[in-house]
Structures are given as structure tokens and as C-alpha cells.
Amino acid sequence: MKQVRCYECPLRRLAVFKPNTEEEIDFIDAMKRGQIQVLAGREIVHQGDRDPRLYSVLSGWAFRFKTLTDGRRQILNFLLPGDLIGFQAQLLGDSEHGVEALTDVDLCVFSRDKIWELYNRYPELAFDITWLAAHEEGMVDENLVSSGRRTALEAVATLLIHLYKRAAAVDLAVKDGIDFPITQQHIADALGLSLVHTNKTLRRLRKLGLFGLGQRRLVLLEPKALRKLADYFERPINARPLI
Amino acid sequence: MKQVRCYECPLRRLAVFKPNTEEEIDFIDAMKRGQIQVLAGREIVHQGDRDPRLYSVLSGWAFRFKTLTDGRRQILNFLLPGDLIGFQAQLLGDSEHGVEALTDVDLCVFSRDKIWELYNRYPELAFDITWLAAHEEGMVDENLVSSGRRTALEAVATLLIHLYKRAAAVDLAVKDGIDFPITQQHIADALGLSLVHTNKTLRRLRKLGLFGLGQRRLVLLEPKALRKLADYFERPINARPLI
């Protein structure tokens, strides 16, 4: 994607995002050092990196993960446009998790130096960062419930609904379907399941007619039934901040 | 515990906590509305509460959790002295998780109104809150790895080490043992295991001589072996902020 200035950021046109003042946008723009593209499958942050960069996702999907020394991998949560990278964990210090691009991804790069100025001069933006951190924790919480206390069927249903809603919110939905770049291996790693069992679980859900998946495209056919499986309450979607 | 003013807070004497300026402490003290005690087993925040209060843990243990409608429970993480409550998830809005006292707990109650003033006038404190939120997310991350990708044996070892270190950091250690108020049911709910299997796993670890547990007291007998099981790297412990 071409370099974009923050005041012409395509994300700002979306309804999910809270509007900012002109002054705030100017500051964010000044903090933005540039933009990089990372190809699908490449690492954005390496687990153990010292002092990782600060990014935000401008387009595409990514995910945070941890790997054990013997290679077992756990996906912590997925990152979509508007999400921050590098603010988690030690805001300064080593990154305790890796981040990998799921699709080709455009990232805004921010200068870490200016974070301090942001906290000093733009308390509302500072609050937004806290909000985003807390919100992301909420997603990990939800994922932990799936991994720990839901059956494979429930967990997969929960994840599909969740990703669907998030993708739709950032306008990635096209007539009741979203572009779905996630492989079964990703689902397995996110939920702590094996690849084979994930496959069989997806097949069961599909046979029940609850959703359609194919050609990188996900459609929820029976959202009510899925929500019931997922023990999922509809919650009001507050506007979320965009840095 | 008697009402304590923030500048005489016993936690501030501990090495883990980052010192604050006098002005900051004064502000925190002004923000503190009082102190309450919650008895072991009682709920501090009810899942679904509208606009829950803001607290910090002054003494005792608590935990955050979610329950599904049929009663299955997942513990998200444990809270020890110095941890904040109510800043997670929707910093304003419903709480998506409950918080329960594990032991009798003393809590500092903060007025939500002043949060805004804090962000405006004390950017460093604002940053600390973000830090604490991100740090807590890191703990949920770690727990998710245990639940999703570690065996029961590894997961339990990981949790014991982790809790030991945290408790020792806030001076709850007495000659290589800590006061350990957690039941096997709590461990099970934190790791997504059944009570019975948790019991058998603990017994196995004990038979291996890796730790001692009894009379509410935990001792790590073979920390190296435990760390190996847990795939655990020692990390430098930065001073953590205290609000």
C-alpha cells in the first residue's frame, strides 16, 4: 500500500473507530515514521526480541504467539487493522511473544521516543492506549476460556463468531461473508487442539450446516445456533480508539 | 487492616515496587476513597456488573474468572498485593469477568472520577497503569500457553513456580516457603483440568520430590527440575509500578 498520512487514513472512515481531534491526528502523524509491508508468513516481532518496534496494523491479519523450546506453539490472539503491536508485555524490554503476518500486512511504524510525549501532551490518547491494552487482554481471556473449559466444538464455534465479527467491523465483510485467511493449523494453535481434531471438528460443524468455509471465505449460516454453542452473549460494541 | 494513608503504605517499602514522587503519592492518596475488607470466598466484582469499582489489592489473594452459563469456570489469573482490579476490560462499562477473594483481602477503593485527572496531570502514573494492564495480559498469555500446549504435569509445575515467585516478591515468603491459600480446585480451574486429574498430577510431582505442599504452605524443593519441566527461562524482574 502507498504511504498514507494519518489524516487520510482509510481506517478512520470506519464506524468502529472513535474519531480523534485534528490536533491528535497531527500528533499521531508526526509520531509515524513510515510504513512497511510484511509478507504472509514472515515474522514481525521475534520472540525474545530486545526493544521491539511499535506498530499498528493498517491492513491485513497477523497473530501473536508463543512457542515452547520443543516447538509447540500457542496462538494468543489475532491482530486485525487498528490493533497495536509492541505495546503488549514489557512496554520496554524484551518481547515475550512473537508476532507473525498471516496475510501480507501493512504496518505503520511509530517512534518509541515519542510515546513519552504522547503521555504528556495527549492524555486522551494515552487513555486510548490503556483501553486497547485492556481490550486485547479481554480477547486473550476469552481464548483462555475456550482452551480451558470449552469442548472443541464450542471452542471452534466461539472462535469463528469472534473472528467474523471483528473482520466485519473493519469492513472486511462482503455480502455476509468475510475473507478468511486462517488455516486449520492456526485454529488448532489458537485453541490448543491438534490439527487433525480441528479438522474433524470443523467438518462436524459444517455438516450441521452452521457455517460455510471455502476459498478463503467464511459465512455464518446459523449464527443463532453458533452463538448458543459458544455460550455467547451479544454485547454492545463501543467505538474503539485508533492510534 | 487499619485504614492506611498511601504515604505510609506497607507495600511501598518492598523492593519490587518502583518508588513514586511525593506529589504522585499525594495524588494517589487523594484518589483513594477508603479501604474495604472482603472475606475469603466472597465476590469482589460480579461478572456482568455495570460500572464496577476500581480497587487495588493491599493484602491477600484474589483471582479473576469467567463462568459459562452451565457453571464451568475458568480462572484467568491470580491477583496479589499491588494488583489493580477493575481496570481490565471495559475501563468503563460492564465487567466481563468476576473477581473473587481467595483469602480475606484488604482493598483500596479508588474514585473513578479522578482517573481522568490522573491521566491529565500525572502522565507517569498513566503510563504505569498501561504497564500494569500489559503486564497482566502477559500473565494471561502464559496461562493460555499452559492450558493449550502444556501437559498437566508441565502446566502445574509452571503455575507453582509462577505463584511462588510472585508471592515471594511481595514478601509473602517465610524461609523458603510461601503461604499458599490455593486449593486444588483453583489450580484445576486455572489450568482447565479436572479436580481429580489435578490431584493426581500434584501427587506425581510431589513423589518426584519437586516440591512440598501442606498446611497452606508451598516449598519448591527442586526449582531447577521444575523450571525445566515448565520450559521456564529466568527473566530479569523490573521494578513494577504501584498505584
Add this chain to the structure above:
DNA sequence: CGGAAGTTTGACGTGTGTCAATACGAGTGG
């Protein structure tokens, strides 16, 4: 002393993992 809460044990069932092979789809090169 009695009851509640927590811990232990054994027997047995099953959800999920592992292994191994096949099928499919998209891209590449001849």
C-alpha cells in the same frame, strides 16, 4: 463431636492426540 470443605484413590469412559496415508488446489516449469 459432627459436619463441611478439601484431598485421595480406584475403576472406567471418552475426547482428543498421534500416526500414516490420501486427496485436493494453486502455482511453476516444461
Add this chain to the structure above:
DNA sequence: CCACTCGTATTGACACACGTCAAACTTCCG
């Protein structure tokens, strides 16, 4: 346009980690 290949999806057979049920035991405490 067909072979080839590589990543992904699919299947079946089988193993085991972990769950469930049920009962006893231990500790704590009023």
C-alpha cells in the same frame, strides 16, 4: 496443456491423557 510440487485439507485406525463417577479419608472448626 500436462506433469510436478508444495501447502493444505481429509480420513481411518489406534493410543492415551485426561474426565467422570463414586467412595473414603483427612483436616479444620464451630
